Amino acid sequence: MSPRLIVNADDFGLSPSVSSGIALAMRQGRVTSTTLMANRPGLTDQVKMLRDIDRIGVGIHLVLSSGQPVRGAAEVPSLVDETGSFPRDYRRALYHARLAEVEAEWRAQIEKALLLGLGITHLDSHHHVHLHSMFTGLAVRLAQEYGIGAVRSASPLDPELPNHQFTAIISSREAGESRHIISQSGLKTVDRLMTGVMSLASLPRDFDGVAELCCHPGQSNATLVAISSLNVAREEELAYLLGDEFADILRERNFTLTHYGEL
Numbered sequence: 001m002s003p004r005l006i007v008n009a010d011d012f013g014l015s016p017s018v019s020s021g022i023a024l025a026m027r028q029g030r031v032t033s034t035t036l037m038a039n040r041p042g043l044t045d046q047v048k049m050l051r052d053i054d055r056i057g058v059g060i061h062l063v064l065s066s067g068q069p070v071r072g073a074a075e076v077p078s079l080v081d082e083t084g085s086f087p088r089d090y091r092r093a094l095y096h097a098r099l100a101e102v103e104a105e106w107r108a109q110i111e112k113a114l115l116l117g118l119g120i121t122h123l124d125s126h127h128h129v130h131l132h133s134m135f136t137g138l139a140v141r142l143a144q145e146y147g148i149g150a151v152r153s154a155s156p157l158d159p160e161l162p163n164h165q166f167t168a169i170i171s172s173r174e175a176g177e178s179r180h181i182i183s184q185s186g187l188k189t190v191d192r193l194m195t196g197v198m199s200l201a202s203l204p205r206d207f208d209g210v211a212e213l214c215c216h217p218g219q220s221n222a223t224l225v226a227i228s229s230l231n232v233a234r235e236e237e238l239a240y241l242l243g244d245e246f247a248d249i250l251r252e253r254n255f256t257l258t259h260y261g262e263l
Helices: 016-027 043-049 090-096 099-114 126-131 133-145 172-185 197-202 222-227 232-242 244-252
Strands: 004-012 033-036 057-062 120-125 192-195 210-215 256-258
Touching (some): 016 232, 099 120, 197 210
Parallel strands (some): 004 033, 004 210, 033 057, 057 120, 192 210
């Protein structure tokens, strides 16, 4: 049986240029899934890019560290900085947030995304904040309540643990605790999570389960540079995903491309 691979592009809706890059990769069949940032302005118009693309999954990218809250700053004061925006530093989002306010905000994000009528396949989060066990139970409970069948998880065995950027956000211990919570919930998830397009080659050769490649393709411009430190790198990821090297790896490893809604 061939291994299955979900190629998920995070951050749809972050900016029109990011969304257009993701949509291009989906049209070319190289990205099979994306997750929406429901708190970003202009999302309703941007999702029009996805509506005529066949066999794709669309999830929700729960946010605590980019843009402004859907609920409004006054209703979730522990989640925002002095400007009324989410802090871009995910560590403040993790360690200063009150759980009740996170729940209120994530409910608002989920409900806004559901109104788009795309058929939501799963939940994940910006900067992987839901993979901290303090928030994993909440993400699981919300997925169950809103009829969303899957949640991204990480495993201590993942090739990108110990990638320095990933482990700055989630340790192997946190990954294990979070994965246990998700696995016990009955929700679907993947066996392995890889972050960054170049990490696919590090998946063990004998792997025969379901893996997710979490990536960040897009097209960069001045607007994106102003709101994200990941800008030109998105163009590089997009070029790699559309190129021959990535196609060769998919073919040589005999991956079956899929999305969370097909698990």
